[in-house]
Amino acid sequence: MSTYERNYLLERFLNYVSFDTQAKIGAKYSPSSPGQLKLAKYLAQELQALGLKEINLSPNGILTAYLPSNVMNAPTIGLIAHLDTSPDCSGKNVNPEVIVNYRGGDIALGLGEQFISPVMFPFMHQLIGKTLIVTDGTTLLGADNKSGIAEIMTALSILKNSEQAHCNIRVAFTPDEEIGLGMQFFQIDKFPCDWAYTIDGGAVGELEYENFNAGGATVTIFGNGIHPGYAKDKMINALTLACEFQQLLPTDEVPEKTADKQGFFHLNRFVGDINKVELHYLIRDFDSDNFEQRKTFLINAVAQFNQQKDLHKPIQLELQDSYKNMYNCIRQVPQSIALADRAMRECGITPNHKPIRGGTDGAWLAEQGLACPNIFTGGYNFHSIHELISLEGMESAVQVILKIVELAVEKD
Ligand SMILES: [Zn+2]
Incomplete structure (x- = not known):
């Protein structure tokens, strides 16, 4: 030049x-x-x-x-x-x-x-x-x-x-x-x-x-807020449930532990109180079959959680695709x-x-x-x-x- x-x-x-x-x-x-x-x-x-x-x-x-x-x-x-x-x-x-x-x-x-x-x-x-x-x-x-x-x-x-x-x-x-x-x-x-x-x-x-196939998931968890002094057998703490739910996800499949072509679930927002919590996840995977499997994994995790916990109001899952x-x-x-x-x-x-x-x-x-x-x-x-x-x-x-x-x- x-x-x-x-x-x-x-x-x-x-x-x-x-x-x-x-x-x-x-x-x-x-x-x-x-x-x-x-x-x-x-x-x-x-x-x-x-x-x-x-x-x-x-x-x-x-x-x-x-x-x-x-x-x-x-x-x-x-x-x-x-x-x-x-x-x-x-x-x-x-x-x-x-x-x-x-x-x-x-x-x-x-x-x-x-x-x-x-x-x-x-x-x-x-x-x-x-x-x-x-x-x-x-x-x-x-x-x-x-x-x-x-x-x-x-x-x-x-x-x-x-x-x-x-x-x-x-x-x-x-x-x-x-x-x-x-x-x-x-x-x-x-x-x-x-x-x-x-x-x-x-x-x-x-x-x-x-590039990644990309989507998002929102898991909504409902609780039941009671005065802590009288809460025995009545209170359902949505925050505690949310922590338990998060434990169901694979701990190694997160952005901070993956590179190259490995996919992940990324909890990027955790908002709420005793009565209601929203967990916002990013889902990422290069392989489109794996990407679909990640969504299925969340669907199954929510179903399993609802079944085991016998909640007064089942937790909800919303999935969105962003780009391919x-x-x-x-x-x-x-x-x-x-x-x-x-x-x-x-x-x-x-x-x-x-x-x-x-x-x-x-x-x-x-x-x-x-x-x-x-x-x-x-x-x-x-x-x-x-x-x-x-x-x-x-x-x-x-x-x-x-x-x-x-x-x-x-x-x-
Ligand atoms: Zn640029």
Whole structure:
């Protein structure tokens, strides 16, 4: 990449993170914050200047555009990144610092009250000699996902100024990924692609196309509150019953004891009093049969509990599904994985095929039938003041994007 493009990549990134686009938890409409629409409008102008076609900004802040191929009979590949930043950490007045030629060791953030250290984050050893962009310790950086936007924009800008053959490209910048809201307003019929990629992963080489099947369960337990002085044989303490119920669940199948492709039950909220308790669980599993078995396990546990306890009011169970493993869709479009894998190798990057222990916009798209693996951005420690990214990692992402759209038109 030329020095000019490299500087421009950094400049774009620093510009995009200056927009406060933090998503708001509990929002019903998207975009959940005005900054996201502001950034989308700004990007629409940039896409216009780059000569893209069919630029459309929906009232929900979804920005799409089209770059037709410069060869005949080329496939169409989508490139997607999200506008919002996490509600977990402020994204207002982001004041990034650029460290040229990182020498190793601790990095003091801002005034030095916060720092990031390779002791806590061993991956920092691999970043020695690179140009790092860090926060001032008061906000997140917003590399999740503004690096993805800057990488896509830079790839488009390079394509515009070169003769390189490339496939048709559809671009989408979407709001409210972090709160799982933006995609609900995405009109997939207006985004016809053979497949797509989100540019929303972490370390260089990451290639993700499997995520949890996800659901939730609410167990409601009823008690009978009596004055404790006269409670003998009368009081039913819903809190005690709830603790007993929780003992029925496998103690090793919890987030804090699982990794890779292991699933879990996660008790993430326990609310109530003697009269009534609600236990809220997250259910997660990569395998859809195991996921169904987890739900059956809860159904049986509730039935068994009701039978053994002879309660005045049986406990209740409510189950909901949230999202599905996107691999169910992506495995039918294996070329989407193969192409990204090959592009990385041709750029000298070893692909790291990795399951996502969470959900993504790609999971939503997969349910609508659009295969959408996730590619790295080069960033680390998302959603926190410790977030950082290397300029070299961002360059690698641009190169992989360019290689993908180039290889896609190759005839075999
Ligand atoms: Zn993200």
